[in-house]
Amino acid sequence: MNAPGFPPNFLSQLSGSPGFDRENFIEAHQSADAPTSIRLNPFKKIPPPTGNHVPWCGEGYYLDSRPSFTFDPLFHAGCYYVQEASSMFIGHILNHIKGDEPAKALDLCAAPGGKSTLISSALKSNDLLVANEIIKTRVPVLTDNLTRWGPSNTIVTNNDPKDFSRLKGFFDIILVDAPCSGSGMFRKDPDAMNEWSKANVNLCQQRQERILADVYPALKEDGYLIYSTCSYSVAENENILDWLCDTFELESIQIPIQSEWGIVESRSDAHQAWGYRFYPGKVKGEGLFAACLRKKENTGEMPNTKYKEQQKANYKEADLVKPYLNDADNHYYFKVNEDWLAIDKVHKESLATLSQFLYLKKSGVRIGKLAGRDLIPDHELALSLIINKNQSLQTELTKEQAIQYLRRDNITDLIINDKGWSLMTYDGHPLGWAKLLPNRINNYYPKEIRIFSKAEG
Known part of the structure; x- marks a missing residue:
């Protein structure tokens, strides 16, 4: 079968990839439109759509047609997120590995926020999510999407991966959805084909190794590293798993899947590490690779440090703010310039630690400014889960x-x-x-x- 549009040598490079079916792959890219899928916000209940379920995600649904999301107020209210179905598999991994103990999770390459909101949905208020975006211009859209989602246990940062190496053993779970050559998005974004080359694959592999090495010290012993790309390349996927196992003490984790889902379970050559491949035509979704590994070594811990308050709190002012929040006594209140903010009290120490080492763009929920005894409320408060609606x-x-x-x-x-x-x-x-x-x-x-x-x- 001919394959017009694919970059030169692309299909021959894929020929040795686990589970690759050339004819099925070409047909999926020529004759099938990319499916539209959404993921409901479990914290902001709305009736489910009429489409079929995404099999690996309890809140995921395929839509029969693509509506104009811009003109749906429920989208702006944060009641759902428009997300490609394959990437929802990260939530399935998270649900498999996360226990009942409170966890600190990092989404290292987080914008625009699909996987961050996915992680947020799996966390409880005593868990903490740090969503980081390396590129400064992409931080606002990440912040907006997490504001819409609503939970107060979220911090957004704008840092290079190497900055996290100082947070030794801080995180229980780290997701690295790594920058890649993008071949998994060819059906959804045909222009991406113009960017693909073997040289670019090799550059991406080197960048992925550098990012993983930089962030690795921040993962605690027995913590989980989730690695994903939207590439089909073995060099960026299974070979990265072997590199990780060669370089660090990591144990591959097998994730339970069902055969009818159409996901290809692969093994890396050297260490037989488990990986999960999504091919259009086999799954109802775009290209994805995902894997999970557990850290089996201690690479250091955070030194004991005296923590500074964000800004000296005026507790009389804080008492004026508290009525606007549900469960007000279980939150820590602090000011940034004239704005009052709140985060779950259990995360006070983590907030202080992160503020010492990272550039924070969003911390918990921005409540608003006080004008005398009256609150000028912030947009974040309106969309948050902690707002006391009876106060307004x-x-x-x-x-x-x-x-x-x-x-x-x-x-x-x-x-x-x-x-x-x-x-x-x-x-x-x-x-x-x-x-x-x-x-x-x-x-x-x-x-x-x-x-x-x-x-x-």
């Missing part, structure tokens, strides 16, 4: 009104009976804040994330 007015919007609000347009046919700060909600889910006045409303939806498009579709 709530204004329910129709879909048309919700879209107007998300555009920062005038909201038509809105009856205002109260005045003051109000949560603007759609189907009961908060979208953001507005200030209700006798003859108008002031829309406080953030300008930088408003809907710019004027027409649906």
